[in-house]
Every structure is written in structure tokens, then in C-alpha cells.
Amino acid sequence: MECIRAGAQDFLLKSEVTESRLQRVILQSQARFELEQKLQNSYQEAKKLAELDVLTGLANRYAFEEALSLNITQQPRHDEKLALILFDLDNFKYVNDTHGHNIGDQLLKQVANSVRACLRGNEIFARLGGDEFAIILNNLRTLDNATRVTKRILNSIDKTCNVAGIDIKISASIGIAIYPDNSVNGQELLKYADIAMYRAKKLGRNQICYFAEEMQAKFIERYQIEANLLGALKRNEFVLHYQPVYPTDGKQVIGFEALIRWNFQNTLLFPDSFIEIAECSRVIFELGRWVITQAIAQVAYWNAKHNKTLSVSINLSALQLSDSSLIDFIKTVIDTYQFPARLIEFELTETALLEHDNQSIAFMSELNKLGCRIALDDFGSGFSSVAHLQNFPIDTVKLDQSLMFVCHETKTLALIKGLAAMLHSLDLNIVAEGIENTESMLLCQQLNIQRMQGYYFSKPLDVKTIEAKVL
Numbered sequence: 081m082e083c084i085r086a087g088a089q090d091f092l093l094k095s096e097v098t099e100s101r102l103q104r105v106i107l108q109s110q111a112r113f114e115l116e117q118k119l120q121n122s123y124q125e126a127k128k129l130a131e132l133d134v135l136t137g138l139a140n141r142y143a144f145e146e147a148l149s150l151n152i153t154q155q156p157r158h159d160e161k162l163a164l165i166l167f168d169l170d171n172f173k174y175v176n177d178t179h180g181h182n183i184g185d186q187l188l189k190q191v192a193n194s195v196r197a198c199l200r201g202n203e204i205f206a207r208l209g210g211d212e213f214a215i216i217l218n219n220l221r222t223l224d225n226a227t228r229v230t231k232r233i234l235n236s237i238d239k240t241c242n243v244a245g246i247d248i249k250i251s252a253s254i255g256i257a258i259y260p261d262n263s264v265n266g267q268e269l270l271k272y273a274d275i276a277m278y279r280a281k282k283l284g285r286n287q288i289c290y291f292a293e294e295m296q297a298k299f300i301e302r303y304q305i306e307a308n309l310l311g312a313l314k315r316n317e318f319v320l321h322y323q324p325v326y327p328t329d330g331k332q333v334i335g336f337e338a339l340i341r342w343n344f345q346n347t348l349l350f351p352d353s354f355i356e357i358a359e360c361s362r363v364i365f366e367l368g369r370w371v372i373t374q375a376i377a378q379v380a381y382w383n384a385k386h387n388k389t390l391s392v393s394i395n396l397s398a399l400q401l402s403d404s405s406l407i408d409f410i411k412t413v414i415d416t417y418q419f420p421a422r423l424i425e426f427e428l429t430e431t432a433l434l435e436h437d438n439q440s441i442a443f444m445s446e447l448n449k450l451g452c453r454i455a456l457d458d459f460g461s462g463f464s465s466v467a468h469l470q471n472f473p474i475d476t477v478k479l480d481q482s483l484m485f486v487c488h489e490t491k492t493l494a495l496i497k498g499l500a501a502m503l504h505s506l507d508l509n510i511v512a513e514g515i516e517n518t519e520s521m522l523l524c525q526q527l528n529i530q531r532m533q534g535y536y537f538s539k540p541l542d543v544k545t546i547e548a549k550v551l
């Protein structure tokens with residue numbers, strides 16, 4: 081009795097053991113084990129069926145909602161976001177009505193497969209019912225990631241599908257809601273994504289809409305920039321502005337830093353609003369070359385006209401370091417404009433160097449061989465490391481403007497003095513950025529900093545103004 085109460089099912093008392101009894105008990109126990117195994121398998125099977133959309137093999141609504149609430153409660157980091165993407169096919173009812181449900185079903189299968197190919201595989205992708213699908217994107221640092229994936233999905237659906245010999249043109253409307261920005265509740269997120277999807281439909285279908293207006297505004301801005309960036313070079317919409325650079329005595333301009341601007345829909349855009357997008361869409365390679373040619377041609381022209389030896393500083397993006405023919409291109413431009421290579425300084429940020437490391441060192445050595453100089457930009461912001469000054473072939477260090485802005489503070493003043501002494505001892509040239517008043521200019525003079533730029537002297541100016549006021 082004790083044994084049964086404790087859960088034992090097959091047992092024999094020592095005094096009852098005989099060969100036949102033992103055999104019977106073993107057989108019974110084996111049979112019971114097999115039965116339990118079958119039960120477990122059929123439970124797993126039933127669970128899978130209950131969570132699976134039979135038509136597409138995706139998760140169904142039930143499994144999706146479970147996963148959504150689990151993902152929300154287990155969101156590991158506070159600074160990470162989750163995107164709930166909801167989409168359905170535009171005019172799907174028409175397909176069903178015209179060609180029948182069988183064709184409609186096959187079309188849904190094709191759509192599921194196309195979208196699956198856009199995903200990495202660790203997302204949750206479900207068919208919620210009818211032609212409505214949902215995806216959970218997890219662990220997002222920024223919304224750009226969600227935008228990228230969503231655009232891939234939209235493009236993968238926007239096509240003509242061939243189903244059983246019938247060509248069907250399809251597109252989708254996509255709504256996105258973001259955790260925790262829009263809501264921390266799963267059901268609410270679904271509702272918001274639905275509202276966003278409805279708005280996408282109203283805007284003319286084949287669209288992406290974020291639930292929140294400000295996210296939508298950002299998305300549209302980015303979308304428009306990306307869509308227009310490619311043609312902007314051909315339409316001649318980019319211009320270079322030039323910020324004068326002054327020597328220690330602050331008297332005569334000795335060179336310029338070329339800074340790109342984009343005349344986009346009557347607004348002058350600064351590089352921080354489009355360079356990253358140009359990098360993502362790889363327009364940066366062409367754009368970067370345009371900047372190099374333009375800047376060298378311009379300063380060569382000024383030097384010839386005014387009989388000067390002004391230098392030019394050109395900013396390079398990290399991605400350009402991987403452009404294997406860029407060195408040859410630069411050489412050609414130098415030859416074309418007969419511009420002394422020693423008057424050209426390429427500015428690189430520390431992040432650019434770190435991303436590529438060995439490739440960067442090779443690239444910089446090639447630039448050095450041409451006779452060009454290399455400056456480390458924005459030093460003193462972020463995680464500036466002294467080791468990089470020795471590991472990379474650098475000629476110049478540009479002190480970040482944020483240092484100069486607060487140079488009246490005792491601690492920063494000590495830091496600038498220490499930095500200047502160190503850079504001098506490493507035989508590096510120093511450029512101080514962000515000189516905005518006499519005080520910071522006098523400090524640079526006192527510390528023997530070789531070059532200065534900032535609003536105290538001049539902001540970046542267009543070609544006409546430089547010609548009228550600076551040269």
C-alpha cells in the first residue's frame with residue numbers, strides 16, 4: 081500500500097518473485113512506457129497543430145499572441161525595442177472572388193515564402209488569418225533596422241505572382257507598432273499596428289506606416305532621402321562649403337576644410353542627415369569621389385588665381401577605406417589638377433579606423449605614399465585612445481570642438497593642455513576645432529597649436545562668399 085501511494089506501478093514483493101511473475105511485470109511495464117511515449121508524441125503533435133497555420137506552415141494567431149506576450153515579458157534590455165509588423169495584401173478579396181479560394185490560398189503560400197526569405201530566421205512570423213500576417217522583430221537598438229526589414233518585405237511582395245498559370249499583381253500594406261514607445265501591452269501593440277496598417281491602406285496601399293506620427297515623420301524623411309540620394313548627384317544638388325583654417329597667429333587663412341551640403345527640396349541638408357543613408361545604400365562611393373574631385377579642383381583654382389598654397393582637408397567615410405580603387409582615383413585627380421599632394425589632408429574618424437583596422441592601415445600607408453597627409457578627426461570625443469596615435473600612420477590630430485566649447489572649465493583646460501603637450505611630444509600636428517572666442521584662440525596660441533578653425537574666424541561658407549570675403 082505504501083509503495084502504491086508513493087507512485088510505484090510495477091513492483092513485486094520479494095517473497096512473491098517467480099520467473100513467470102517477473103516476466104509479466106516487465107512486459108507490462110514496457111507496454112506502459114510505450115503507451116506513455118505515444119501519448120507524449122501525440123501531445124506534441126497536437127500542440128504543433130494547434131500552433132501552426134496549416135496552409136503556410138507559419139505560426140498561427142494563437143502561437144503568435146503567446147510569443148508576443150512572452151517576448152514582451154522577457155525583453156532583456158531596457159534600451160532595446162521590439163517591432164510588431166502587421167501586413168495584409170492589397171485587394172486580396174478581389175483575387176479570391178475572381179480566381180477562387182484555391183488560387184487565393186496558393187498565392188498566400190507564395191507570399192509567405194517570399195517574406196520568409198527576407199528574414200534571418202530568428203523572428204516570429206505568423207499568419208493571423210485570411211491574408212493577414214504578423215512579424216515580431218526583437219532586440220532592436222534603433223528603428224532603422226525595422227525600417228530596413230519592412231522595406232525588404234514590401235519590395236518582396238510588390239510583384240506579379242504566377243499562380244497555376246495566372247499572373248496576379250500583388251502588393252501589401254504594412255503597419256508597425258513599437259514596444260515600449262507605443263505601448264508595453266501586447267494586445268495594444270497589435271491594435272496600434274492594425275491602425276497603422278489601415279492608414280497605409282488609406283495612403284494608397286503598397287506603403288509602410290508607423291503607428292506614431294513622429295516615427296512616421298522620421299521614416300518618411302529617411303525614405304525620401306534614400307529615394308532621392310541616388311539621383312541627387314546627377315541633378316547636381318550637392319555643393320561644397322569651405323571652412324577657413326588659420327595658423328597659430330590667426331592672421332592669414334592657410335587652407336580650407338571641404339564640407340558637403342545637399343540642396344534637397346529647398347533645404348540645405350548637413351551631412352549628418354544623409355551620409356549614413358548614403359553609406360547604407362552605397363551611394364557614398366560615388367559621392368565621396370565627387371567630393372574629392374570637387375574640393376581639389378576648387379582649391380587648385382584658387383591657388384592658381386591668387387598665387388597661394390592653400391591646403392584642403394577632405395573628410396572620408398569609413399566605408400571608403402574599402403574602396404580598392406580609390407587610391408588610384410585620388411592619384412588621377414592630383415595629376416589632373418597638378419595639385420601638390422602635401423597640401424591635401426584626408427580626415428578620418430577613430431571609428432572608421434577601428435572598423436577596418438588592417439585594411440585602414442594599408443589604405444593610409446598608400447595615401448602617405450602619394451604624399452597626402454592624414455588627420456584623425458574629432459579627437460577627444462567618444463573613446464579616443466592614445467594607442468591609435470601610434471598604431472596608425474597619422475600626421476595630424478583634430479581636437480574635437482566639444483573640448484574648446486568648455487575650455488574655460490578648469491578640468492577641461494587641464495585636459496587640453498595635457499593633450500597638446502602629449503601630441504607635440506609625439507610630433508603630431510594639432511588642429512583645434514570650435515574656436516568661438518578670443519579666449520579659446522589665445523589658449524591655442526599659448527599652447528602652440530598649429531591650426532585653428534571655428535566660428536570666431538568663420539563658419540563654413542559657399543564658394544562665392546569665400547571669393548568675396550576670404551581670399
Ligand SMILES: [Mg+2]
Nearest residue numbers: 337395427457
Ligand atoms: Mg572634419
